[in-house]
Structures are given as C-alpha cells and as structure tokens.
Amino acid sequence: MKSTAERVYKMSFASVYPHYIAKAEKKGKTKAEVDTIIFWLTGYDETALQKVLESKVNFEDFFNNAPELHANATKITGVICGYRIEDIEDPIIKQVRYLDKLIDELAKGRAMEKILRK
Incomplete structure (x- = not known):
C-alpha cells in the first residue's frame, strides 16, 4: 500500500487544479484569484502554469520545477x-499543504493581502 506522500507526489497537479477553482468559486471567488495565489507561492506565470496543466505534471515535479518558492x-x-503545517517534514508535502491552506483561506474570505503574507 502506498503512503500518503507517495500518492501525493505522483498525483497530477492538473487533476487537483479544477478542485481549487471550484472551491474558490463556490465561495464567490475567482479562478484569477486562485492563479494569483499559485503564481505568488511558486513563481510560475500564466504561460508556465498552462504548460504544467497541459503536460499533467505531478505535484513532485510541479514544486521541484517551480521557478521560486516565495x-x-x-x-x-x-x-x-x-x-x-509547520510540523510537516517532507518538503513536497509541506508545499502542497501551503497551497491547500492558501486556497482554503481564499475560500473563507480572507483578504488577498493577508493570504499573500504581505
């Protein structure tokens, strides 16, 4: 049986991305806001994110190849x-949880300035 980390590492980012958007839109937020969070956290831009989605990159490669973690x-x-989050030792799992937390904060209505830790 695969560990949670092994499953997350191999999970396609593109398979989860629509769920991030759906969670945000369900609470009146937008895809653009989700993308802003992803861009901030990873350093990807719109073109690079689109390539990631089209190539169905897994989470491990998504974060390992990110231009720069903020x-x-x-x-x-x-x-x-x-x-x-601060107790998670595995760097990829920690980064996945960072993204999960930021999307969760967006869906809960937290101000973007606070989500982006300005």
Whole structure:
C-alpha cells in the first residue's frame, strides 16, 4: 500500500487544479484569484502554469520545477487536513499543504493581502 506522500507526489497537479477553482468559486471567488495565489507561492506565470496543466505534471515535479518558492511561504502556518503545517517534514508535502491552506483561506474570505503574507 502506498503512503500518503507517495500518492501525493505522483498525483497530477492538473487533476487537483479544477478542485481549487471550484472551491474558490463556490465561495464567490475567482479562478484569477486562485492563479494569483499559485503564481505568488511558486513563481510560475500564466504561460508556465498552462504548460504544467497541459503536460499533467505531478505535484513532485510541479514544486521541484517551480521557478521560486516565495520567501514568505514559511509564514504559512496552521492546520490543514488535520496536519499542522509547520510540523510537516517532507518538503513536497509541506508545499502542497501551503497551497491547500492558501486556497482554503481564499475560500473563507480572507483578504488577498493577508493570504499573500504581505
């Protein structure tokens, strides 16, 4: 049986991306806001993100090939999916949870300025 980390590593980013958008839109937020969060966290731009989606890159490659994880990403703390982010040791799983947390904050109506840790 595969561990959670192994499953997440191999999961296609493109398969989860529509769920991020749906979660945001369900709460009156937009795809553009989701993309802004992804761009901020990873350093990808619109063109690069589109290539990632088309090539169905897995989460491991999505984060390993990200132009630059934002310096303020370490300020993302709290609990997501039952795990305290700051206690997660695996770097890819931690980055996935960073993104999950930011999308969750967007869906909960938190101001973009605070989501982006400005």
